Amino acid sequence: MSPTPQRTDPLTLEVVDLIATVVARYHEEYEEAAANHQLTGAQARVLALLSREPLPMRHIAQQLKCEPSNITGIVDRLEARGLAERRPDPADRRIKLAAATDEGHETAARLRGALHFARAPLAGLSEAERTSLRDLLKRMLT
Amino acid sequence: MSPTPQRTDPLTLEVVDLIATVVARYHEEYEEAAANHQLTGAQARVLALLSREPLPMRHIAQQLKCEPSNITGIVDRLEARGLAERRPDPADRRIKLAAATDEGHETAARLRGALHFARAPLAGLSEAERTSLRDLLKRMLT
DNA sequence: CCTTGATGTTTGAGGTTGTCAAGTAACCGG
DNA sequence: CCGGTTACTTGACAACCTCAAACATCAAGG
Numbered sequence: 451m452s453p454t455p456q457r458t459d460p461l462t463l464e465v466v467d468l469i470a471t472v473v474a475r476y477h478e479e480y481e482e483a484a485a486n487h488q489l490t491g492a493q494a495r496v497l498a499l500l501s502r503e504p505l506p507m508r509h510i511a512q513q514l515k516c517e518p519s520n521i522t523g524i525v526d527r528l529e530a531r532g533l534a535e536r537r538p539d540p541a542d543r544r545i546k547l548a549a550a551t552d553e554g555h556e557t558a559a560r561l562r563g564a565l566h567f568a569r570a571p572l573a574g575l576s577e578a579e580r581t582s583l584r585d586l587l588k589r590m591l592t
Numbered sequence: 593m594s595p596t597p598q599r600t601d602p603l604t605l606e607v608v609d610l611i612a613t614v615v616a617r618y619h620e621e622y623e624e625a626a627a628n629h630q631l632t633g634a635q636a637r638v639l640a641l642l643s644r645e646p647l648p649m650r651h652i653a654q655q656l657k658c659e660p661s662n663i664t665g666i667v668d669r670l671e672a673r674g675l676a677e678r679r680p681d682p683a684d685r686r687i688k689l690a691a692a693t694d695e696g697h698e699t700a701a702r703l704r705g706a707l708h709f710a711r712a713p714l715a716g717l718s719e720a721e722r723t724s725l726r727d728l729l730k731r732m733l734t
Numbered sequence: 735c736c737t738t739g740a741t742g743t744t745t746g747a748g749g750t751t752g753t754c755a756a757g758t759a760a761c762c763g764g
Numbered sequence: 765c766c767g768g769t770t771a772c773t774t775g776a777c778a779a780c781c782t783c784a785a786a787c788a789t790c791a792a793g794g
Contacts, residue, residue, distance in 0.1 A: 458708065461719065461722050461723065461726065462714055462722060464726055465714060465722055465725055465726045465729070466708070466711050466714065468726060468729040468730065468733065469614065469618065469711070469729070470618075471729075471733060472611065472614075472615070472729060472732070472733065473614070473615050473618045473619065475733070476611065476612075476615045477615070477619075478657065515620065566600065566608070569608050569611070571732045571733065571734060572604055572607060572608065572732065574731060574732065574734065575728065575731060575732065577603065579728060579731070580603050580604060580607055581603060582724060582728060583607055583725075583728045583732075584603065584606055584607050584610060586717065586721060586724060586725045586728070587607070587610040587611065587613075587614060588610065589716060589717060589721070590614070590713045590714060590716065590717065590725075591610065591613060591614065591617070591713065592713060592716065
């Protein structure tokens, strides 16, 4: 479908494999941390967004790359648990702003802490190594 | 919950953020590649496993870290599409070996190709950089 | 003002993924 | 051959996700 040259040398394949492993482990730990707080992965992701600032439903859907109607259900469940609430947008009555409640903010903060712990493998690297890793990842992300 | 020292310096947080971005992008592209072949992410992951070798249902569940009963449905759908089939294990009649059909192997191969393309950002790195990245990732994964 | 079109959210149907508990079939050790 | 374990499937249920349709609201033009 494309004449783009692709790297298939052993080194690249090895790096691709390592990245796949990192991705898999990251996901496991994220889901586990969410489950420890009685949340699903999707609920945890939405709550993390809302803990930064209230957002219109549509914006949440864009961030999560899914349909807005999907967000309705997720926020419903967060609301039923008292972790989020819907507020009117003073400037546009069509919009509903989803916002974290006090309890939601607390839960989000605990989750963030758990994630830092989950990401602890970085602790095995020296500062110079972390700098190097940062620069390489930055370049990879163009 | 734990006295483990946690790194919260700006550099570590930056790396954590970059990894989160890599994870998110990797996932998007994987789901997109799967969708291009009329597969869900879970189906693509199972098919990728089966394209390497036939596996007992239980082993698939262990690799995917889910319940075996979940695999039943996924293999059912792959089988309905003619991409996989169930074979008896000659040594143990309790076991059903899920295996990719010819068409399944072809689909898996096309998927792999699409993924290599999706992972192309690595192409922006020199060989020395890829080596460095490989070693850092290896160390991160202990 | 009022109509027309676009936007934001929700609802309902339907499919996939996931869990758990129960059931069936087959292996294995005593 | 019996009892316990193992492998898979089934059924019930919840969450996630998409799509199409409905509804309210906004915004612009006649």
